[in-house]
Amino acid sequence: MSEMAQTWRREARGALVIARKNALLYYLKPPVLIFGVLFPVFFFLAFKMGRPIAAENIVPGMVAMALWFTASAIGPLVTPWERRARTYERLISSPVSLRAILAGDVVSGLVFGACLSVIPIVLGLTLTDAQVTSALLLVGGIVLGALSFASLGVLLAAPPASSPSNIMLLSNLVRLPFLFVSGIFLPIAQMPPWARWVSPISPLSYAGDLIRVGFGQRAYFPVWLSLLMLAAFTAALFWGACRFHARWRAKGL
Amino acid sequence: MSAVIEVRSLTRRFGDLIAVDHVQFEVSEGEVFGFLGPNGAGKTTTVRMLTGVLDPTEGTATIRGHDIRKESLGAREHLGIVPEQANVYLDLSVWRNVMLMAELHGVARARRVKEAERLLGLLGLGERKKQKARALSKGLRQRLMLCSALVSGPEILFLDEPTSGLDVQSARLIRQIVRDLNRDGLTVFLTTHNMAEAEEICDRVAIIHKGHIAAIDTPDQLRQILAANQYVEVTFEGRGPQDAELLGLPDMQRVARLGERLLLYTPHPGRTAVALAGLADRDGLQVRDLSTRKPSLEDVFLFLTQRDGQEATP
Numbered sequence: 001m002s003e004m005a006q007t008w009r010r011e012a013r014g015a016l017v018i019a020r021k022n023a024l025l026y027y028l029k030p031p032v033l034i035f036g037v038l039f040p041v042f043f044f045l046a047f048k049m050g051r052p053i054a055a056e057n058i059v060p061g062m063v064a065m066a067l068w069f070t071a072s073a074i075g076p077l078v079t080p081w082e083r084r085a086r087t088y089e090r091l092i093s094s095p096v097s098l099r100a101i102l103a104g105d106v107v108s109g110l111v112f113g114a115c116l117s118v119i120p121i122v123l124g125l126t127l128t129d130a131q132v133t134s135a136l137l138l139v140g141g142i143v144l145g146a147l148s149f150a151s152l153g154v155l156l157a158a159p160p161a162s163s164p165s166n167i168m169l170l171s172n173l174v175r176l177p178f179l180f181v182s183g184i185f186l187p188i189a190q191m192p193p194w195a196r197w198v199s200p201i202s203p204l205s206y207a208g209d210l211i212r213v214g215f216g217q218r219a220y221f222p223v224w225l226s227l228l229m230l231a232a233f234t235a236a237l238f239w240g241a242c243r244f245h246a247r248w249r250a251k252g253l
Numbered sequence: 254m255s256a257v258i259e260v261r262s263l264t265r266r267f268g269d270l271i272a273v274d275h276v277q278f279e280v281s282e283g284e285v286f287g288f289l290g291p292n293g294a295g296k297t298t299t300v301r302m303l304t305g306v307l308d309p310t311e312g313t314a315t316i317r318g319h320d321i322r323k324e325s326l327g328a329r330e331h332l333g334i335v336p337e338q339a340n341v342y343l344d345l346s347v348w349r350n351v352m353l354m355a356e357l358h359g360v361a362r363a364r365r366v367k368e369a370e371r372l373l374g375l376l377g378l379g380e381r382k383k384q385k386a387r388a389l390s391k392g393l394r395q396r397l398m399l400c401s402a403l404v405s406g407p408e409i410l411f412l413d414e415p416t417s418g419l420d421v422q423s424a425r426l427i428r429q430i431v432r433d434l435n436r437d438g439l440t441v442f443l444t445t446h447n448m449a450e451a452e453e454i455c456d457r458v459a460i461i462h463k464g465h466i467a468a469i470d471t472p473d474q475l476r477q478i479l480a481a482n483q484y485v486e487v488t489f490e491g492r493g494p495q496d497a498e499l500l501g502l503p504d505m506q507r508v509a510r511l512g513e514r515l516l517l518y519t520p521h522p523g524r525t526a527v528a529l530a531g532l533a534d535r536d537g538l539q540v541r542d543l544s545t546r547k548p549s550l551e552d553v554f555l556f557l558t559q560r561d562g563q564e565a566t567p
Contacts (some may be wrong), residue, residue, distance in 0.1 A: 012357060017356040063548055086340040094357040095330040250308040251393040 011103070013098035018104025019111065019151055027112055029081075037116065040066045041060030046184050048138075060215045061184040064208035065119045068179065071113025071146040075153025076171040078159040079245070081163035099242050101153050106238060108223055109150025110143070110222060117142055118152050120238050130137065137223065138214025144206025144230035151237035152203065159246035178202040183209070203233040233249055257282045257331075257409055257440050258303065262312030265298050271536055272298040274464035275312060280409075285431070286443040289448070289456035295464040297337075299411065303442075304411055305329050306357050317408065328359070333407030337414040338416050338446075339394035341401070343387040350386055351401050358405035366403060372400045375430065375496050393558065399427060409440045416450060428454060433555030448551035467557040472550050479548035479556060485517040485526045486546055490539035494532060502528045522546070 026032055040156075044062050082088035091101050121138075124130040132138055156171045181195045182188075182204035188196060199205045206226035213219045219226070258280035265273040280286040280388055290296040297300065301307040303314055305325050313320055319327035341350050351373065355365035374381045377515060378394040381389065386397060401457040402410060412431065416424035432454055435441050445451050451458055452472050459469040487493070496508045502525055509516040519525040522545035533540050 013358060013359060015354065021342070021345075021353055023343060024349065082356070086338055086341070087342055089301075089336065089358070090340055090354070091305050093306050093332070093334050095326050095359070096334060096357050097326060172470070245468065249306075 009033050011097060011100040015103035015107055016099035018091070019054070022074060022105060022108035023111065026074060026077055026081070026108070029077060030071070030079055031164070032112075037066075037070065040069045040120075044209070054214075055128040059120065059128055059130040060212040060217060061140075061208060062120045062124065064182075064204060064211050065142065065179065067113045067117045067142060067145050067183050067207065067211075068149055068175065068182075068184075068204050069115040071109045072153035072156075072171065072175060073147035074112055075150060075157045075241075076167045077157075077164060078105050078108070079154075079157035080161050080167045081171070083160065084164065086197060098246055098249060102238070102241050105154045105157075106147065106150040109153050110146040113146035114142055117146075120170040124215075131218035132214055134213075134214050137210050140227065141207050141210025141214055141230075144227065144234065145203065147212070147249050148203040148230050148233040148237060150205070151234050151241060155237050155241040158183060160248050161239060163167060168246035172249070178204055181205075183220060195198060200229075203237075206230050206233075255278065255282050258286075258314060258316055258442065260299075260303070260312075260314040263299065263302060263309050263314055264297075264311035265302060265307065266310045271463075271464050273302070273309075274459070276464070276466055278459050278466060280440060280442060282440050283435070284456045285435050285443060285454050287458040288400070288442065288444045288460055288461065289446075289554060290461035294461045294558070296461050299461065299545070300411060300413055300442070300444055304332060304334050304533055311489070326427055331408045332411060333402035333405060333409070334411045335395070335398045335402045335413065335415050338399045339391065339416060341386040341389075341394050341397050344385060346383055346385055347373065347397055348382040349477065350397055351404050354401040355404045360405050360481050368404050368406065369400070376400050376426065380539055390420075391407055392419045395419055395427065396423060402432070408437070409442060410434070411442045411444075413444045416445075416447065448549065448554060452550045454565075460554055461556045475550060475553045476548050478503040478553055480520055482548045482552065483519060483522045484541075484546050485519060485522050485529060486562060487515050487517065487540060488513050489515075489533070490540040490541050492538060493538060498532065502532065531538065 030144065036126060040062070043065060046060060048195070079088065082091065092098060112187065117172070118223045153171065154175060155200060157167055159167070159170070161167045181198045183199060183253050184204065188199050206229045209219045210223065210226045213223060256279040260276055260278050262275045262277060264271065264275050274297060287300070288296050298307065302309050303321065304315070305321065309322065313322050315321070316328035317331045321328045323489070342353065345353065348369065351369045352365060355369065355492065360368070373382055373478045376399060377481055378393065378396055378400060381393070385392060389397060396489060399415070415427050419427070428450065431441055443451065443455060455472060457469065457471050458475060468478065493515060499505060499508050502517070504519045504521045504525055506520070509518070513555045517525055517529065526545055527541070530540070
């Protein structure tokens, strides 16, 4: 096996070990459940109650919103929590690169988000008239969306903070505004012009669009553009996460 | 013996503060190397740089020939680390804690299971492997850290204050295991405040002070720095001899009295003690207590770390 293949194999193994550790430790932590599961439920209820909207029409938005909150909830919890418990030092002094550690955090966000997004899909399919017309695009939207959202979460966890709640606060400051400009509650085409200008900078816009197509609804962006943009967001956010985490690590923070 | 750790001009600045200033030393294979220093001297910063937690500002070090700046992962593959604070994963079981470190080091499944079973048994944790680490006492958590550090079969073990604040049994067990492992060839880098511990198990000791290495040698050689401070301590029944008589003994430098006790400073305490016994015999004096005293490593440590700030202890 070439040296490069060995390196990648070692990095992948390290990332999976980290992802497994995160799953065992953090999936059931209260902040993850509150910000990842309860938040989208309450947003859904606030949006739906008293409004004459067909329930099947809001299923894709519900799935995208659940994915947004769940996949991006792991990163902002893991690093600050581990920095405070000083277990972070154990990880970075092990023979696993920082890149692999962060990839593990992304994978754990991806798995958490993808698994929990099944709940609104099942509820939507059983309780409403919603139907999946393109499973491939639905799965593609969920996987690529979860990857980019999890990478965003890991990036947001980079600044050193004395308490994990400070990072959760920061992550909500970023996640909440994006929620309102990404066509979740109102299709992008019906949003005011300024919001239509802003929506392309949100990965949630593209993931929501793909999920909408998966449920047989009309897309705002071309499918190829959504796929490309989600891949680009994942790469850019992960690159930024590696860079900022490395910067703080070098300072011993 | 070949050097497994070579530190070259290692420097770390935090803004204007130079925490570690062009530090140089080597640690030989199979050696127990003690790294001592007062709080804030730079020892933890040095260890954090060597173990990859912190980047050096200048200089570098190699671990088993791997440069910590250029081949950080290669360097870390050889290390087992037990930090001062037992930072175990509290919500993972004892077994999962050990497995996690083994998996991060890429230890094959069969080997890691076998090694973990052996080490947990050795460290008295065999029956607690299903317990959450949260349920362990401080001493047991430190044993778990040692177990996690050793499961990958490291060549170099970094121990940062491994027995600080532990119960006597845990501290003794950890020291014993470290000694046994060292006998089997493990190189140990020990950071400690416990001078007796350093004196007991270290082959060589470096004393770091204000970011600089103040001294580096075997404990015996370091004690030679204060050779002039060796003395014979004697107490007589009734009145003892006059100072003038005592100063006439061979190699005597000075006499000090502390209540009933006489301190006879001499570069050769054994020879002076024999001569003193002869004097007592000749003059019909009764010796109640007689002992020779050498400066301890702690005396040397205090001398080296206080001499530029305040009056030295000796």
